[in-house]
Amino acid sequence: MKIFSADEILQKLLESKNPYWDSYLAMYSSLWGGVVTDPGLMLVPIDDHMVHRGDAVFEVIKCRYGRIYQFNAHLERLKTSAEAVGIVPALSFAEIKNIVRETVQLSCVQDCVIHIYLSRGPGGFTVNPFESKSSQLYVVVTKWQPLPPRFYEEGVKVVLSHIPVKPSFFARIKSCNYLPNVLMKKEALEVGADFAVALDEKGNLAEGATESIGLVSADGYLKFPQFERILKGITLQRAAFLGQKLKQKGLIKDILFCPIPLKEVYKAKEIFLFGTTVDILPVTLFEGKTVGAGTPGQIFRALKTLFEQDLFSDEVSEPIWQTSGEKRE
Numbered sequence: 001m002k003i004f005s006a007d008e009i010l011q012k013l014l015e016s017k018n019p020y021w022d023s024y025l026a027m028y029s030s031l032w033g034g035v036v037t038d039p040g041l042m043l044v045p046i047d048d049h050m051v052h053r054g055d056a057v058f059e060v061i062k063c064r065y066g067r068i069y070q071f072n073a074h075l076e077r078l079k080t081s082a083e084a085v086g087i088v089p090a091l092s093f094a095e096i097k098n099i100v101r102e103t104v105q106l107s108c109v110q111d112c113v114i115h116i117y118l119s120r121g122p123g124g125f126t127v128n129p130f131e132s133k134s135s136q137l138y139v140v141v142t143k144w145q146p147l148p149p150r151f152y153e154e155g156v157k158v159v160l161s162h163i164p165v166k167p168s169f170f171a172r173i174k175s176c177n178y179l180p181n182v183l184m185k186k187e188a189l190e191v192g193a194d195f196a197v198a199l200d201e202k203g204n205l206a207e208g209a210t211e212s213i214g215l216v217s218a219d220g221y222l223k224f225p226q227f228e229r230i231l232k233g234i235t236l237q238r239a240a241f242l243g244q245k246l247k248q249k250g251l252i253k254d255i256l257f258c259p260i261p262l263k264e265v266y267k268a269k270e271i272f273l274f275g276t277t278v279d280i281l282p283v284t285l286f287e288g289k290t291v292g293a294g295t296p297g298q299i300f301r302a303l304k305t306l307f308e309q310d311l312f313s314d315e316v317s318e319p320i321w322q323t324s325g326e327k328r329e
Helices: 006-015 019-023 049-053 071-085 093-107 179-190 234-248 262-266 298-310
Strands: 024-029 034-036 056-064 067-069 112-119 136-143 156-160 195-199 205-208 212-216 222-224 255-257 270-275 279-286 317-319
Touching (some): 071 093, 071 234, 093 112, 093 136, 205 212, 212 234, 234 270, 270 298
Parallel strands (some): 156 279
Antiparallel strands (some): 024 034, 024 136, 056 067, 067 317, 112 136, 212 222, 212 270, 270 279
């Protein structure tokens, strides 16, 4: 078996081409203290505990029209997740924010997805977290890839997952241990659905693989699952905030965070999925049953419009381009 030299490996990395690399724009690594734009060089050490133990926390943030949406909220959740598992960043969160901004600027696009990973760091292959000498930061910027228009125009198909929900402690941490989430998505696609959602041990609505869920009840309330058993979704929280405008207009009675039993889901007027890259999606088929009239409803359309407007709100959306310049599209 051939033993490769460092030069030979570097040449292979630079010559390698994969179709999915077309969407990889830039990566910052604290190991190197800088950015690479060649996808072949976007690497993480195999002994980083993020790789072999999932021992890391992360966030995914969208940037549209040169504006990073809910930047501070995502960074605050990253901080909360890191504290929960005892990962101490080598950089301040102010420094992390600047690094994210600079990495996006170096990617030269206005529409992208930002992936932030805060890992335990490299060192050893056991479960001992103290093997790692220092945490590491990786920031990856990828192209914005919108969902098919039919998801918004016709709605999506959702099935119930048989994968057990995470225990409360782990459900509330956005860690890189996402095997249950992977299996949920696999489960959905294998039966021809778009998404899968789980129930908690009491049979109440929980969350999807990477999406939060909510509904308009038969009696007109906008309802979301309580956060004790799910990740505290950034987009879901914003939906609850924006939903106050619908309450003021009399389109809904109120907004509630409460247990949502399955029997109530089947009677819902509308069901929605929420997520960073999708904002809000209408669910028109749930576990083989038509939701409402079987088409995207009034509350979905109203919330979607509010999200679109919110993207340009200086309260929650930060412009990344302070001056005009060439951007790679």
